[in-house]
Amino acid sequence: MRSDHSSPDSAAAIRALGARVTPARVRVLQLLQASDRPLSHREIAARATDFPLDRVTLYRVLDWCVANGLARRFVDEARVARFSAGGEADHTRHAHFHCDVCGRVYCLERIAPAAPRLPRGFRRSLVEMNIRGRCAQCGKEAR
Amino acid sequence: MRSDHSSPDSAAAIRALGARVTPARVRVLQLLQASDRPLSHREIAARATDFPLDRVTLYRVLDWCVANGLARRFVDEARVARFSAGGEADHTRHAHFHCDVCGRVYCLERIAPAAPRLPRGFRRSLVEMNIRGRCAQCGKEAR
DNA sequence: GTGTCAAATGCAATATGGTTGCATTTGACA
DNA sequence: TGTCAAATGCAACCATATTGCATTTGACAC
Numbered sequence: 001m002r003s004d005h006s007s008p009d010s011a012a013a014i015r016a017l018g019a020r021v022t023p024a025r026v027r028v029l030q031l032l033q034a035s036d037r038p039l040s041h042r043e044i045a046a047r048a049t050d051f052p053l054d055r056v057t058l059y060r061v062l063d064w065c066v067a068n069g070l071a072r073r074f075v076d077e078a079r080v081a082r083f084s085a086g087g088e089a090d091h092t093r094h095a096h097f098h099c100d101v102c103g104r105v106y107c108l109e110r111i112a113p114a115a116p117r118l119p120r121g122f123r124r125s126l127v128e129m130n131i132r133g134r135c136a137q138c139g140k141e142a143r
Numbered sequence: 144m145r146s147d148h149s150s151p152d153s154a155a156a157i158r159a160l161g162a163r164v165t166p167a168r169v170r171v172l173q174l175l176q177a178s179d180r181p182l183s184h185r186e187i188a189a190r191a192t193d194f195p196l197d198r199v200t201l202y203r204v205l206d207w208c209v210a211n212g213l214a215r216r217f218v219d220e221a222r223v224a225r226f227s228a229g230g231e232a233d234h235t236r237h238a239h240f241h242c243d244v245c246g247r248v249y250c251l252e253r254i255a256p257a258a259p260r261l262p263r264g265f266r267r268s269l270v271e272m273n274i275r276g277r278c279a280q281c282g283k284e285a286r
Numbered sequence: 287g288t289g290t291c292a293a294a295t296g297c298a299a300t301a302t303g304g305t306t307g308c309a310t311t312t313g314a315c316a
Numbered sequence: 317t318g319t320c321a322a323a324t325g326c327a328a329c330c331a332t333a334t335t336g337c338a339t340t341t342g343a344c345a346c
Contacts, residue, residue: 020293020342041332054296059333061294079222079303080332097265111259113272119251121279122240129256130271136264163313163322184303197325202304204323222332223303 009033017068027051028061029085032071038082038096038105074128076105092126099135106135152176160211170194171204172228175214181225181239181248217271219248235269242278249278 010029014021031047032039039047045058062083065071069087076082076098082105095111098104113129153172157164174190175182182190188201205226208214212230219225219241225248238254241247256272 022294022342024295052296055332056297056334057295064294075218075220075222077218079218079224081222095259097261100268108259108262110262114257116238116251116254116272116274118240118274118276119253119279121282122249122276123282124274124276125243126275128273128275129259130273131259131261131267132269132271133261133265133267136262139264139266165313165323167324195325198303199305199326200324207323 013070017070019064019068023051024053024057024061025064027053028058029065029070032065032083032085035084037107038072038074038084040076040080040082042080044083076103077132078103088126092128095129095131097135098130098132099138100132101134101138104135104137156213160213162207162211166194167196167200167204168207170196171201172208172213175208175226175228178227180250181215181217181227183219183223183225185223187226219246220275221246231269235271238272238274240278241273241275242281243275244277244281247278247280 010026010033011021013029014025019025027048028044031044041055041058041062044062045053045055048058062071062073062081065083066073071083071085072088072090073081073083074096077100084107093112095108095113097106097108099106108131111129111131113127115124115127118124153169153176154164156172157168162168170191171187174187184201184205187205188196188198191201205214205216205224208226209216212232214226214228215231215233216224216226217239227250236255238251238256240249240251242249251274254272254274256270258267258270261267
Protein backbone atom coordinates (compact mmCIF):
# COMPACT_ATOMS: atom_id res chain seq x y z
CA MET A 1 0.00 0.00 0.00
CA ARG A 2 1.12 3.47 -0.93
CA SER A 3 0.44 6.66 0.96
CA ASP A 4 -0.48 8.57 -2.22
CA HIS A 5 -3.29 7.52 -4.51
CA SER A 6 -1.20 6.66 -7.57
CA SER A 7 -1.62 3.15 -8.83
CA PRO A 8 1.83 1.58 -9.20
CA ASP A 9 0.41 -0.56 -12.02
CA SER A 10 -0.31 2.24 -14.46
CA ALA A 11 3.05 3.92 -13.87
CA ALA A 12 4.81 0.60 -14.24
CA ALA A 13 2.98 -0.17 -17.48
CA ILE A 14 4.12 3.16 -18.91
CA ARG A 15 7.70 2.71 -17.75
CA ALA A 16 7.75 -0.80 -19.17
CA LEU A 17 7.30 0.74 -22.62
CA GLY A 18 10.39 2.87 -22.14
CA ALA A 19 8.23 5.98 -22.20
CA ARG A 20 8.14 8.98 -19.90
CA VAL A 21 5.97 8.61 -16.86
CA THR A 22 3.97 11.82 -16.75
CA PRO A 23 1.13 12.74 -14.40
CA ALA A 24 -1.32 13.01 -17.28
CA ARG A 25 -0.56 9.51 -18.54
CA VAL A 26 -0.67 7.97 -15.11
CA ARG A 27 -3.95 9.64 -14.19
CA VAL A 28 -5.71 8.86 -17.45
CA LEU A 29 -4.62 5.27 -17.37
CA GLN A 30 -5.81 4.96 -13.78
CA LEU A 31 -9.21 6.29 -14.74
CA LEU A 32 -9.53 3.88 -17.63
CA GLN A 33 -8.42 0.97 -15.51
CA ALA A 34 -10.81 1.91 -12.71
CA SER A 35 -13.82 1.98 -15.03
CA ASP A 36 -15.86 -1.07 -15.85
CA ARG A 37 -16.96 0.45 -19.16
CA PRO A 38 -15.36 2.49 -21.95
CA LEU A 39 -15.15 6.23 -21.31
CA SER A 40 -15.47 9.13 -23.71
CA HIS A 41 -13.06 12.05 -23.77
CA ARG A 42 -15.72 14.09 -21.99
CA GLU A 43 -16.23 11.52 -19.27
CA ILE A 44 -12.53 11.26 -18.62
CA ALA A 45 -12.16 15.03 -18.40
CA ALA A 46 -15.08 15.15 -15.96
CA ARG A 47 -13.37 12.62 -13.71
CA ALA A 48 -10.00 14.33 -13.77
CA THR A 49 -11.05 17.56 -12.11
CA ASP A 50 -8.55 16.96 -9.31
CA PHE A 51 -5.90 17.46 -11.88
CA PRO A 52 -5.12 20.19 -14.41
CA LEU A 53 -5.53 18.44 -17.73
CA ASP A 54 -5.64 20.24 -21.03
CA ARG A 55 -8.12 19.03 -23.65
CA VAL A 56 -5.43 18.56 -26.23
CA THR A 57 -3.15 16.76 -23.84
CA LEU A 58 -5.94 14.37 -23.04
CA TYR A 59 -6.47 13.65 -26.72
CA ARG A 60 -2.77 13.07 -27.14
CA VAL A 61 -2.48 10.87 -24.09
CA LEU A 62 -5.39 8.77 -25.29
CA ASP A 63 -3.89 8.43 -28.76
CA TRP A 64 -0.61 7.47 -27.20
CA CYS A 65 -2.26 4.83 -25.05
CA VAL A 66 -4.00 3.32 -28.06
CA ALA A 67 -0.85 3.41 -30.19
CA ASN A 68 1.04 1.62 -27.44
CA GLY A 69 -1.54 -1.02 -26.72
CA LEU A 70 -2.50 0.30 -23.30
CA ALA A 71 -5.99 1.26 -24.38
CA ARG A 72 -8.53 0.49 -27.03
CA ARG A 73 -10.57 3.05 -28.91
CA PHE A 74 -13.87 2.69 -30.66
CA VAL A 75 -16.67 4.91 -31.84
CA ASP A 76 -20.23 4.75 -30.60
CA GLU A 77 -23.50 5.41 -32.42
CA ALA A 78 -23.43 9.09 -31.44
CA ARG A 79 -20.08 9.44 -33.20
CA VAL A 80 -18.05 9.91 -30.05
CA ALA A 81 -14.83 8.02 -29.46
CA ARG A 82 -14.63 5.83 -26.38
CA PHE A 83 -11.62 4.40 -24.63
CA SER A 84 -11.02 1.54 -22.31
CA ALA A 85 -7.94 0.09 -20.70
CA GLY A 86 -6.42 -2.94 -22.34
CA GLY A 87 -5.05 -3.33 -25.82
CA GLU A 88 -6.82 -4.17 -29.04
CA ALA A 89 -6.43 -7.85 -28.46
CA ASP A 90 -8.22 -7.74 -25.11
CA HIS A 91 -11.22 -5.94 -26.45
CA THR A 92 -11.76 -7.88 -29.60
CA ARG A 93 -12.18 -10.99 -27.56
CA HIS A 94 -15.57 -9.82 -26.35
CA ALA A 95 -18.60 -7.90 -27.57
CA HIS A 96 -19.83 -4.46 -26.52
CA PHE A 97 -23.31 -3.44 -25.59
CA HIS A 98 -24.49 0.10 -26.42
CA CYS A 99 -27.53 1.30 -24.53
CA ASP A 100 -29.91 3.24 -26.80
CA VAL A 101 -31.38 5.05 -23.80
CA CYS A 102 -28.47 6.25 -21.66
CA GLY A 103 -25.74 5.89 -24.30
CA ARG A 104 -23.46 3.95 -21.99
CA VAL A 105 -21.28 1.18 -23.30
CA TYR A 106 -20.69 -2.11 -21.50
CA CYS A 107 -18.12 -4.77 -22.10
CA LEU A 108 -19.74 -8.18 -22.39
CA GLU A 109 -16.79 -10.23 -21.26
CA ARG A 110 -18.52 -13.53 -21.81
CA ILE A 111 -19.53 -12.97 -25.40
CA ALA A 112 -16.84 -13.64 -27.98
CA PRO A 113 -17.38 -12.75 -31.63
CA ALA A 114 -16.57 -15.63 -33.91
CA ALA A 115 -14.11 -14.89 -36.73
CA PRO A 116 -15.96 -15.50 -39.97
CA ARG A 117 -14.63 -16.56 -43.33
CA LEU A 118 -14.03 -13.58 -45.64
CA PRO A 119 -14.40 -13.21 -49.41
CA ARG A 120 -11.32 -13.87 -51.57
CA GLY A 121 -8.60 -11.24 -51.21
CA PHE A 122 -9.87 -9.74 -47.97
CA ARG A 123 -7.64 -9.87 -44.95
CA ARG A 124 -8.95 -9.47 -41.42
CA SER A 125 -7.16 -7.51 -38.71
CA LEU A 126 -9.92 -7.56 -36.14
CA VAL A 127 -13.56 -8.37 -35.58
CA GLU A 128 -15.88 -6.37 -33.41
CA MET A 129 -19.38 -7.08 -32.35
CA ASN A 130 -21.73 -4.39 -31.11
CA ILE A 131 -25.10 -5.08 -29.65
CA ARG A 132 -27.59 -2.28 -29.22
CA GLY A 133 -30.62 -2.20 -27.01
CA ARG A 134 -31.62 -1.23 -23.50
CA CYS A 135 -29.34 -1.87 -20.55
CA ALA A 136 -30.46 -3.40 -17.27
CA GLN A 137 -30.35 -0.05 -15.48
CA CYS A 138 -32.55 1.76 -18.02
CA GLY A 139 -34.91 -1.22 -18.22
CA LYS A 140 -35.40 -0.96 -14.47
CA GLU A 141 -36.07 2.78 -14.53
CA ALA A 142 -38.58 2.44 -17.37
CA ARG A 143 -41.15 0.42 -15.44
CA MET B 144 -37.57 1.93 -69.69
CA ARG B 145 -38.08 5.64 -69.11
CA SER B 146 -36.71 8.46 -71.21
CA ASP B 147 -35.45 10.40 -68.15
CA HIS B 148 -32.95 9.00 -65.70
CA SER B 149 -35.22 8.72 -62.69
CA SER B 150 -35.56 5.26 -61.24
CA PRO B 151 -39.26 4.45 -60.88
CA ASP B 152 -38.35 2.25 -57.92
CA SER B 153 -37.10 4.98 -55.62
CA ALA B 154 -40.02 7.28 -56.38
CA ALA B 155 -42.45 4.44 -55.87
CA ALA B 156 -40.85 3.51 -52.56
CA ILE B 157 -41.29 7.07 -51.35
CA ARG B 158 -44.85 7.33 -52.56
CA ALA B 159 -45.67 4.01 -50.95
CA LEU B 160 -44.92 5.62 -47.59
CA GLY B 161 -47.50 8.31 -48.23
CA ALA B 162 -44.72 10.88 -48.30
CA ARG B 163 -43.98 13.63 -50.77
CA VAL B 164 -41.89 12.65 -53.75
CA THR B 165 -39.25 15.35 -53.98
CA PRO B 166 -36.26 15.51 -56.32
CA ALA B 167 -33.84 15.43 -53.39
CA ARG B 168 -35.33 12.25 -51.96
CA VAL B 169 -35.51 10.50 -55.30
CA ARG B 170 -31.96 11.41 -56.24
CA VAL B 171 -30.42 10.45 -52.89
CA LEU B 172 -32.27 7.17 -52.79
CA GLN B 173 -31.14 6.38 -56.32
CA LEU B 174 -27.55 7.03 -55.37
CA LEU B 175 -27.77 4.79 -52.33
CA GLN B 176 -29.44 2.04 -54.31
CA ALA B 177 -26.88 2.29 -57.08
CA SER B 178 -23.96 1.88 -54.70
CA ASP B 179 -22.64 -1.50 -53.64
CA ARG B 180 -21.31 -0.06 -50.41
CA PRO B 181 -22.44 2.45 -47.78
CA LEU B 182 -21.81 6.09 -48.64
CA SER B 183 -20.91 9.01 -46.39
CA HIS B 184 -22.62 12.39 -46.57
CA ARG B 185 -19.55 13.69 -48.38
CA GLU B 186 -19.58 10.90 -50.94
CA ILE B 187 -23.25 11.40 -51.69
CA ALA B 188 -22.79 15.15 -52.12
CA ALA B 189 -19.89 14.49 -54.48
CA ARG B 190 -22.07 12.24 -56.63
CA ALA B 191 -24.99 14.64 -56.77
CA THR B 192 -23.25 17.47 -58.58
CA ASP B 193 -25.80 17.25 -61.39
CA PHE B 194 -28.36 18.46 -58.91
CA PRO B 195 -28.54 21.47 -56.56
CA LEU B 196 -28.56 19.87 -53.13
CA ASP B 197 -28.09 21.81 -49.92
CA ARG B 198 -25.96 20.29 -47.15
CA VAL B 199 -28.75 20.51 -44.65
CA THR B 200 -31.32 19.09 -47.03
CA LEU B 201 -29.08 16.13 -47.62
CA TYR B 202 -28.75 15.54 -43.89
CA ARG B 203 -32.50 15.77 -43.53
CA VAL B 204 -33.22 13.50 -46.46
CA LEU B 205 -30.85 10.92 -45.07
CA ASP B 206 -32.40 11.11 -41.61
CA TRP B 207 -35.81 10.79 -43.18
CA CYS B 208 -34.75 7.72 -45.15
CA VAL B 209 -33.41 6.06 -42.02
CA ALA B 210 -36.49 6.96 -39.97
CA ASN B 211 -38.69 5.45 -42.65
CA GLY B 212 -36.74 2.29 -43.17
CA LEU B 213 -35.47 3.16 -46.64
CA ALA B 214 -31.87 3.41 -45.51
CA ARG B 215 -29.58 2.29 -42.77
CA ARG B 216 -27.08 4.45 -40.96
CA PHE B 217 -23.93 3.51 -39.11
CA VAL B 218 -20.75 5.15 -37.99
CA ASP B 219 -17.30 4.18 -39.19
CA GLU B 220 -13.96 4.22 -37.41
CA ALA B 221 -13.26 7.80 -38.52
CA ARG B 222 -16.48 8.91 -36.78
CA VAL B 223 -18.35 9.61 -40.00
CA ALA B 224 -21.87 8.41 -40.61
CA ARG B 225 -22.46 6.14 -43.56
CA PHE B 226 -25.69 5.27 -45.30
CA SER B 227 -26.86 2.46 -47.48
CA ALA B 228 -30.18 1.60 -49.07
CA GLY B 229 -32.32 -0.90 -47.26
CA GLY B 230 -33.77 -0.78 -43.78
CA GLU B 231 -32.26 -1.72 -40.45
CA ALA B 232 -33.48 -5.29 -40.77
CA ASP B 233 -31.67 -5.80 -44.08
CA HIS B 234 -28.37 -4.61 -42.76
CA THR B 235 -28.31 -6.38 -39.46
CA ARG B 236 -28.58 -9.65 -41.26
CA HIS B 237 -25.04 -9.37 -42.52
CA ALA B 238 -21.65 -8.11 -41.39
CA HIS B 239 -19.69 -5.10 -42.68
CA PHE B 240 -16.06 -4.96 -43.63
CA HIS B 241 -14.11 -1.72 -43.07
CA CYS B 242 -10.88 -1.39 -45.00
CA ASP B 243 -8.10 0.13 -42.86
CA VAL B 244 -6.29 1.33 -45.98
CA CYS B 245 -8.87 2.99 -48.23
CA GLY B 246 -11.59 3.47 -45.62
CA ARG B 247 -14.26 1.91 -47.77
CA VAL B 248 -17.00 -0.20 -46.29
CA TYR B 249 -18.32 -3.39 -47.83
CA CYS B 250 -21.43 -5.36 -47.08
CA LEU B 251 -20.62 -9.00 -46.52
CA GLU B 252 -23.96 -10.41 -47.54
CA ARG B 253 -23.00 -13.96 -46.75
CA ILE B 254 -21.89 -13.38 -43.18
CA ALA B 255 -24.63 -13.24 -40.58
CA PRO B 256 -23.87 -12.20 -36.99
CA ALA B 257 -25.30 -14.65 -34.49
CA ALA B 258 -27.50 -13.16 -31.78
CA PRO B 259 -25.80 -13.92 -28.47
CA ARG B 260 -27.30 -14.39 -25.04
CA LEU B 261 -27.19 -11.19 -22.97
CA PRO B 262 -26.72 -10.63 -19.22
CA ARG B 263 -29.84 -10.43 -17.06
CA GLY B 264 -31.93 -7.30 -17.64
CA PHE B 265 -30.37 -6.37 -20.97
CA ARG B 266 -32.59 -6.23 -24.00
CA ARG B 267 -31.25 -6.41 -27.53
CA SER B 268 -32.59 -4.29 -30.38
CA LEU B 269 -29.95 -5.15 -32.93
CA VAL B 270 -26.57 -6.79 -33.40
CA GLU B 271 -23.90 -5.54 -35.70
CA MET B 272 -20.65 -7.10 -36.69
CA ASN B 273 -17.79 -5.12 -38.11
CA ILE B 274 -14.65 -6.64 -39.45
CA ARG B 275 -11.61 -4.51 -40.06
CA GLY B 276 -8.64 -5.29 -42.24
CA ARG B 277 -7.47 -4.85 -45.80
CA CYS B 278 -9.86 -5.18 -48.72
CA ALA B 279 -9.15 -7.17 -51.87
CA GLN B 280 -8.52 -4.02 -53.90
CA CYS B 281 -5.93 -2.58 -51.49
CA GLY B 282 -4.32 -5.98 -51.03
CA LYS B 283 -3.79 -6.16 -54.77
CA GLU B 284 -2.28 -2.67 -55.01
CA ALA B 285 0.13 -3.35 -52.14
CA ARG B 286 2.08 -6.06 -53.89
C1' DG C 287 22.05 18.23 -6.65
C1' DT C 288 22.55 20.53 -11.52
C1' DG C 289 22.59 20.78 -16.57
C1' DT C 290 20.88 19.06 -20.77
C1' DC C 291 17.55 17.96 -24.29
C1' DA C 292 14.06 15.48 -26.50
C1' DA C 293 9.55 14.37 -25.20
C1' DA C 294 5.44 16.05 -23.39
C1' DT C 295 2.43 19.82 -22.48
C1' DG C 296 -0.58 24.15 -22.89
C1' DC C 297 -2.68 27.44 -25.70
C1' DA C 298 -4.71 29.46 -29.74
C1' DA C 299 -6.35 28.69 -34.03
C1' DT C 300 -8.48 25.66 -37.31
C1' DA C 301 -10.94 21.66 -39.35
C1' DT C 302 -14.75 18.46 -39.87
C1' DG C 303 -19.26 16.64 -39.37
C1' DG C 304 -23.56 17.65 -37.91
C1' DT C 305 -27.77 20.50 -36.03
C1' DT C 306 -31.12 24.42 -35.24
C1' DG C 307 -34.18 28.35 -36.28
C1' DC C 308 -36.63 30.59 -39.50
C1' DA C 309 -38.23 32.50 -43.84
C1' DT C 310 -39.32 30.75 -48.52
C1' DT C 311 -40.70 27.33 -51.87
C1' DT C 312 -43.24 23.37 -53.54
C1' DG C 313 -45.79 18.73 -53.98
C1' DA C 314 -50.23 16.88 -53.43
C1' DC C 315 -54.83 17.35 -53.36
C1' DA C 316 -59.38 19.67 -53.36
C1' DT D 317 -55.75 27.04 -59.93
C1' DG D 318 -55.63 27.92 -54.95
C1' DT D 319 -54.35 26.18 -50.57
C1' DC D 320 -51.33 24.65 -46.97
C1' DA D 321 -48.45 21.53 -44.56
C1' DA D 322 -44.23 19.50 -45.76
C1' DA D 323 -39.85 20.19 -47.59
C1' DT D 324 -36.14 23.21 -48.65
C1' DG D 325 -32.28 26.82 -48.43
C1' DC D 326 -29.62 29.80 -45.80
C1' DA D 327 -27.09 31.46 -41.91
C1' DA D 328 -25.67 30.71 -37.61
C1' DC D 329 -24.35 27.55 -34.38
C1' DC D 330 -22.48 23.35 -31.87
C1' DA D 331 -19.44 19.31 -30.58
C1' DT D 332 -15.53 16.70 -31.34
C1' DA D 333 -11.06 16.46 -32.78
C1' DT D 334 -6.53 18.20 -34.88
C1' DT D 335 -2.44 21.26 -35.95
C1' DG D 336 1.39 24.53 -35.11
C1' DC D 337 4.27 26.46 -32.05
C1' DA D 338 6.26 28.22 -27.84
C1' DT D 339 7.06 26.53 -23.08
C1' DT D 340 7.74 23.10 -19.57
C1' DT D 341 9.44 18.82 -17.65
C1' DG D 342 10.98 13.79 -16.96
C1' DA D 343 14.95 11.03 -17.41
C1' DC D 344 19.59 10.61 -17.53
C1' DA D 345 24.53 12.05 -17.35
C1' DC D 346 27.59 14.22 -14.68
